[in-house]
Amino acid sequence: MRSQYFRRTIRLGTSLFVVVTLAFLLMIQSSVAETSGKSFKIGFLATKTGFGASWFEWGMPGLEVAQEEIKSLGGVNGVPVEFIVYDTATKPQEAIQMMQKLTYTDKVLAVIGPHTSSECEVVFPIAVRAKISCVGLLSAEPGISAKYRPWAFRNTLTSDKVYGPLVRKWATKNQVKTAAIIYDQKSAFTKADGEKVFPAALESAGVKFLGSVTYLTGDTDFSAQITKIKMWNPDGLVLATFGKEGGLIVKECKRQGLSVALVGSIDCNAIDFVRLAGSAADGVWTSHSFWPDNPDPKVQRFMKRAKEISGGKEADLTTARYYDCAMINYHLIKKMGVTNRPEDLDLDREKIRKGWETLEDFPGVEGKITINKDGDGEKSAYIFVIKGGKYQRVQ
CATH class of the missing domain: 3.40.50.2300 (Response regulator)
Known part of the structure; x- marks a missing residue:
């Protein structure tokens, strides 16, 4: 749909009015022409x-x-x-x-x-x-x-507006009473999610927060973190991660037999998450503002x-x-x-x-x-x- 910037109803009265009106329109056309060839x-x-x-x-x-x-x-x-x-x-x-x-x-x-x-x-x-x-x-x-x-x-x-409703529904549907968090402490986004936003969402949902483990952007081995989480025996695990690391983390969960309810950050909607996690991604909950279907x-x-x-x-x-x-x-x-x-x-x-x-x-x-x-x-x-x-x- 093209925008029409000037809509005018012209009632032809005198020839002078017509001349003035045409002159005005030519001025507009000239102004537009001055920008031709630019961007x-x-x-x-x-x-x-x-x-x-x-x-x-x-x-x-x-x-x-x-x-x-x-x-x-x-x-x-x-x-x-x-x-x-x-x-x-x-x-x-x-x-x-x-x-x-x-x-x-x-x-x-x-x-x-x-x-x-x-x-x-x-x-x-x-x-x-x-x-x-x-x-x-x-x-x-x-x-x-x-x-x-x-x-x-x-x-x-912002993540505080996304995670509250997500965590409440996830916890209710999966009967999650206790949960741990894993987050990337190098990124400002994931660090804020792991230390502030997700803990607040868990508290709001009535889920006991057992503790958190961390890693750094670019890490590929999460065996030690998942081993530690297993010792806490949580009902659920929160992934305050980017898509790439998140995919590898849920894959490690499956490898170690950590079968708990999983919920992930906004970036767990990234294609890399499913690609790297494979079948281990099935059952992970997440939320964002685009519905492809x-x-x-x-x-x-x-x-x-x-x-x-x-x-x-x-x-x-x-x-x-x-x-x-x-x-x-x-x-x-x-x-x-x-x-x-x-x-x-x-x-x-x-x-x-x-x-x-x-x-x-x-x-x-x-x-x-x-x-x-x-x-x-x-x-x-x-x-x-x-x-x-x-x-x-x-x-």
Whole structure:
């Protein structure tokens, strides 16, 4: 659907009025022509390499679907929207350098990314100083956006809003009375989940917390941690992990015969989790904001096209997140009247910031998206249990 910026009902009275009206329309046409051959530039901080490389692999088809749609819609008054993608290598220091390049060298209108909470913690201060909106992709640690208002946003449900309902339903359905937690103490996101968010969710659900064990990002041997957990004899185990390590952990549980109810973090929705865990993933509970089997025709069209672009891989949460963030920025460029003139860069950046701040019920493939007062996304969260390698929704 193309946006129509000027709707006027003209009643022809005098010839003078006609002349003035035509002159005004020619002025508008001339203004649009001045931007021909240029592009509306949006920065994108991605994780092409490093431990988050799989996020980029699964996310990029979503961005490509968005680019196709924006092109088919004629861009903005015939001017294309360009997404400048840089690799942070999933490292905070790299994220800083790429953010500075996008902001000061490329002079983009807004920035999508970075991915992790650790990256957001160092990139958001740059956004505040430069007065450019920056929208985290997967960061879910509570409180980060709120510290860097009004330029920091995250199109994510923070983990405290996801895990409470998830843990309560998981504990009830599996009759979990006691539980342990395993978490990655190197990552800010998983550390917050393991030390604060999940313990609070267990307490709220009436589950006794027996203790926790830790590891570091990139570890592959979890035999000692699972042996220790077995000694506690819990009813359930909480995985405050990224997808890769989480998959290996549940595989180790199966190898050691630790047969307990398992519930995992948001990132246990990552394709790597099921791929590495194999059949050991069956029965794991998790939750996030994207339902791939949503019967909404828009979602299914997106799933089909993303699968074609990726060479047959099913789209996941990250695919949807890349798509929605790109389409929201496109929507805001049009809605907020961004001119794209070099002399208006600061004003255009402020317009997009205001658009994100007031975003309400945007129809994304994740569902209706609203930004709350803390700069974080508000949207529906779905609960899933893995069966036969597939995420099945729990009603």
